[in-house]
């Protein structure tokens with residue numbers, strides 16, 4: 122047991138780390154490019170840590186997370202903490218270079234895999250655990266960051282990814298046992314770490330166990346009990362705070378509460394339903410109440426939150442105020458957003474503002490609402506202005522939506538559609554196509570930057586983009602591709618491009634959020650009812666079609682993906698917002714059809730990302746996701762062919778939903794899974810056409826004709842020639858033009874060979 126420590130009252134679970142102006146991104150990338158040295162990179166990192174701690178302390182937090190900084194990712198940091206990096210990286214002698222080799226690979230070794238962190242758009246590095254993996258404690262990073270904080274006079278609380286979450290999110294390789302079965306091997310390392318942290322003077326430690334809000338563990342309560350009974354029994358340790366986030370703990374809450382830990386963190390925004398009051402064992406714990414939304418950008422209803430906090434005081438020994446999760450998922454600060462109107466601005470809270478909300482609530486809890494009356498009045502006024510803002514309620518949109526939903530909006534039967542599309546399009550068997558984007562060349566980027574700085578005007582920009590479209594059309598004609606695309610040169614991003622043209626969205630000036638490693642995204646904010654003032658893509662599609670006799674696909678992003686990659690309003694169900702976006706996309710498909718476009722692709726690469734963490738919520742999600750997609754694609758006639766594109770390799774739980782989308786043609790990532798998806802989709806009842814990606818566009822490698830043909834033969838065995846399309850795995854925007862040309866030439870040749878055999 123720890124020596125008696127006093128509970129803290131105000132904290133956050135973690136902070137953004139990329140830098141308020143993406144300083145870490147720049148420093149890391151210039152280190153990778155060999156333009157700066159390690160000393161420079163390390164000093165940028167130390168400055169950023171200090172900046173974060175100073176801000177948190179100044180805001181009034183009395184416990185400050187440390188070790189939430191990362192050069193790349195916290196799961197990779199944890200693999201290193203536990204000495205669990207695969208041996209193939211040992212060849213890299215420098216420590217930091219070894220770390221980056223595991224994250225991104227180098228000329229000799231492949232990187233570790235990367236995947237989405239729970240239901241967020243952050244990607245973590247997936248540790249590999251095999252029979253050869255041995256664990257050994259390597260606490261240098263956490264100890265040195267703790268020391269750095271202590272030297273700066275900061276009440277630092279080391280944060281580490283917990284054993285259950287680490288193991289559950291790792292993957293077994295080389296026939297190794299299921300990672301979670303290795304709990305007994307890693308717990309002693311956590312015990313040793315706790316002792317070291319205590320010796321280093323840490324009063325508290327935060328152990329993150331978000332896996333406990335999912336159904337990923339067979340016996341979450343039992344495992345929580347095992348892990349934290351063991352860690353709690355450590356003699357000479359800091360007080361233990363187990364943090365959960367992204368949902369409710371369910372039966373892991375009483376299980377954790379029965380172990381000898383000192384504090385439990387609960388997410389009361391995304392797990393508002395959890396019955397904290399029903400757990401008597403909390404009576405001698407500190408409850409860390411996540412009442413400030415850490416992953417969305419809306420200002421907190423302080424009054425409502427205070428009410429929750431006050432009630433919680435009955436259930437726990439003491440209550441601390443916190444963000445619901447790390448603010449890693451939101452931008453740093455509202456300060457740079459000078460272009461927002463006052464109303465919009467008053468509705469928002471980014472990372473810095475959230476921390477101030479936490480401190481304000483902690484003070485209100487301590488001294489009463491009167492002590493912070495000004496802040497409460499401001500929050501109430503903002504809330505009232507948001508509720509009554511006319512931009513949140515577009516009667517036209519709501520009426521139209523209701524009437525389309527009420528009248529039913531299905532298309533004809535799949536067979537009827539196929540017949541009229543075949544007659545109209547007259548395509549060969551195994552038609553060839555691409556997924557949409559062509560390489561984003563230096564010239565394209567230059568023109569886009571020039572337009573922003575005013576160096577070139579809109580007319581000049583448009584004419585350069587048209588030239589690019591023409592060259593992509595000519596390239597596809599030369600290659601002999603059957604269904605062409607315009608290449609998407611005019612799109613900065615497949616979501617932002619639409620958000621910029623739709624009412625109800627706005628873009629931030631500096632709202633960058635880490636997506637993975639040094640990659641940041643700037644999600645648009647969906648705040649009001651969505652409407653489409655004018656067509657968004659029709660001119661480009663019509664121009665491309667005017668250049669060729671072959672069909673050109675119209676190219677749109679689907680409603681689920683637009684939602685997934687935006688910050689979304691929290692005052693109505695996601696399904697309602699999805700339907701509004703779907704209506705705008707539906708109008709666009711009709712305009713494309715009227716402009717003579719015969720094939721329209723509506724991409725949904727994020728369908729799987731929004732899948733709820735708990736099994737019982739999944740079918741309700743898939744129902745609205747599928748119906749919003751169908752709403753967006755069912756306004757066209759049977760003779761217009763609808764395609765969709767999905768890009769991830771594990772379809773598992775969404776496979777039935779993919780079939781339900783009922784697109785005429787579905788292209789999917791398949792090259793890395795050897796076409797297995799084709800048989801799986803068919804088994805799930807999918808009877809429409811499918812374009813399994815025949816080569817992996819994530820790699821610069823040019824596939825040869827023989828291997829593409831082999832893949833096609835495998836796919837053909839599962840679906841037959843009438844239903845098979847031939848295309849790459851995904852869009853080509855990250856590739857170089859010569860790679861693309863060579864790969865597509867081989868793809869067209871392979872299609873010809875296999876077509877002749879069929």
Ligand code: GLN
Nearest residue numbers: 556557558724726768852
């Ligand atoms: N049409 C998009 C493109 O080709 C699809 C991108 C994606 O699937 N993420 O770039």
Ligand code: ZN
Nearest residue numbers: 767768851852
């Ligand atoms: Zn894709």
